[in-house]
Amino acid sequence: EDQVTQSPEALRLQEGESSSLNCSYTVSGLRGLFWYRQDPGKGPEFLFTLYSAGEEKEKERLKATLTKKESFLHITAPKPEDSATYLCAVRALNDYKLSFGAGTTVTVRA
């Protein structure tokens, strides 16, 4: 069964203080690893898809990287509007649904 573990559970940052979130995964053949952002009471919002080890993608202050066992979401010089829960999910080769981790809740203080 696919497993996704995210750490830390919560992260409190000062504005401008860069940090990284971790997503470790076990999947029987990876079709894709997905990062989502979720604000309270809202649906997850798609950020990135990564397919193979060594791949990197960037969007504003966010950068996602992928190895064979884990992915990192780097937040560079965060702003208060980056406060959200960041969810990692995997899709297996023989599957179409996404299996999610429990998320990391990021709070950025001004």
Add this chain to the structure above:
Amino acid sequence: AAGVIQSPRHLIKEKRETATLKCYPIPRHDTVYWYQQGPGQDPQFLISFYEKMQSDKGSIPDRFSAQQFSDYHSELNMSSLELGDSALYFCASSLRPTGLGDSPLHFGNGTRLTVT
């Protein structure tokens, strides 16, 4: 751009009642997924449909059923509601991925179900 539309946004039911949640996917998306998210939990996959046929089933209770209609909208029917069914229910849609093609799920803003 059009997004996934869910209705209602909020629903309050009593134990043992029934509820119907509706989902309108992004136009031309051929796959619909239903997820349940409890407070502080990750989204749990319930069921999915591809071209109006059930394609995968997750941890969906027997009390729940779902279908996708000819216009691609989907409904999740929940009967004999229990207190533990209180959660956010999300619908998502996508194009069915082929090979390693990028086909992320796009989520609606969910229906918050409260069972009292």
